[in-house]
Amino acid sequence: MEGKRMKFEGVMAIVIAAIVAIICLDGILINKLPMEALRYPLFCAAVVMLTAAIEIVKAVRNGTGKQKPIHKNARNFAVAAALMVGYIILMWLFGFIVSSIALTIAFTVIYKMEKPVAINIGAAVVIIAVYFIFSRLLYIFLPEGLFFEWLF
């Protein structure tokens, strides 16, 4: 027999409550802030906890044995999330231009785009143009990457 399962809304209520609890614990236990700096955020946190409890109870009550899957296509989600994590790591290491070109190539190859070479050349031109517009015209310097900073 299948037991009652909590609806996804309840899981997210637990996640939110946990985030707020961690934030508050940093202020109370680690930073040991005085009460006058904590009063207002703790009031807000208390409302979060109360409403999270209501949502959890509702999610357990309304939960049924079978739940709709959270992801429509779990594989696609995992690939996209991995590519985005990789993009941030690459940007940190090799800067904006290399990481952005790598991301567009990865997407067109993994998700099987037609005429990937022409598209990627076009994308590379746009990315380099954006980099120079930001750094030369707008004086906003985009990440150059640890590797290139070390190299030059």
Next chain:
Amino acid sequence: MEGIIGGLFSSVLPVNLLYMFIGTFAGIIIGALPGLGATTGIALLIPLTYGMEPVHALLLAAGIYQGAMYGGSITSVLLGIPGTPTNTATCFDGFPMSQKGQSKEALGASLTASAIGGFFSCIALMFLTPLMSKIVLYFGAPEQFMMAMVGLGVIAASSHESLSKGLLVGFLGLVIATIGGDPMTGYDRFTFGIMYLDDGIDFMIIAVGIFGFSQAIAMAEEAQSISGDTKLRGRLMDGVKACFTHWKITLRCSFLGVLLGVTPGAGGSVAAMLAYSTTQATEKDKDTFGTGNIKGVIAPEAANNATIGSAIIPTLAFGIPGSATSAVLMGLLMIHNIVPGPRLFLDAGSTLYTFFWGLVWTCFAIVIIGLPLLRFFAKVTVVPYQILVPSIVILCALGTYSVRGYMFDVLLMFAFGILGYYLKKAHYPMVCFILGLILGPTVESNLWRSLIIYGDLSFIWTRPITLALAILLAAVIIIPIVKPHFAKKKGEEK
């Protein structure tokens, strides 16, 4: 009156119109780039204007200001990424319209609402500056606190599916808004010892993550373009017409924008959010908000552009900038030896009236420049997801990195993107979360200021404006809760 007429004639000189159009075009582009807005645009302009005539510099700034406030709505509608924080509320219905293939209609509506809102604001600036200067003096910390509370009260109306869900994410927004320096004691709160969090988390980082990044993940997961298999339908002119069909919303939100623009500390983001929430709360089809209701595009766009002119009023009248953009604009004025204060109109009246008329003409300029551009922009929604997803991710990274220049902010944006993705999956109302984030700092700082002045909460019932706002707050909270019960009872009786 002489000054106003003189300014009108001066503003229509071809060279002045040229500066306005250049400024407006640059403003639209700057506004459409996430992370850059009117403040950055005018700040970048300052060094270029040293050798210019003051009137030309001000007209360029007028164009950038108006253009950027509008330009941010283009990415909000097409990609779900707010170009500037003031366009965040436009994402709620603008992007779902794009997903339904109605991007042209949404873009037409945002353009027209922006132009109308901006126009009203400029008229207020020109004719109502003395009156507005008096009104603003009545808006102290207690009034600002109560006004923000009314905004938070709208959470009750915005969370039509479940009040507890709305409160949960609304107060999560309030908690996240407390990260960083405490406005009263100066202590760094909830920073986990990370120096990047000392100034708090910039709203833009969260907005880009919650709306843009989470949308990119969703598109990659579903492996389809923004409008899916839906063909582009509707015309730009349908959106233009909608602003006149819903003229009450356009006018009401423009008025709200003018009023909030003149209030120091409120600004375009608060005005747009309140306009969106109040429209949602008062319209009969409120359940369709968030799913692509054109009224949800008109309301915030009319309100945010309506703050432009009125935000300049306290800057000029008292030398107190009403927003970050007004502060930069004040810097531009002072560089050109125009010093805000009581003698301002005596010393530089003709230049200022030309600038005011310039702001009026830029409302028309955004329509003239915007309409032909939007026909091409609208096609973004049918671009294959393999190109669009990496483009959105790159734009999100670009937008968040541009805010402060830290890779840490890009990481935060990613984290908020994932959180936003799952919150949307669990049907939590993101409007409430954004309301909490935007209004949090206003609520907290003004509450403490009021408590220091009065010692207790008596300021709520001893000041006429706060009392009126308190009654409004009670109505905003109680009506959405009670109304369904009465409707049910009425139905049963029938």
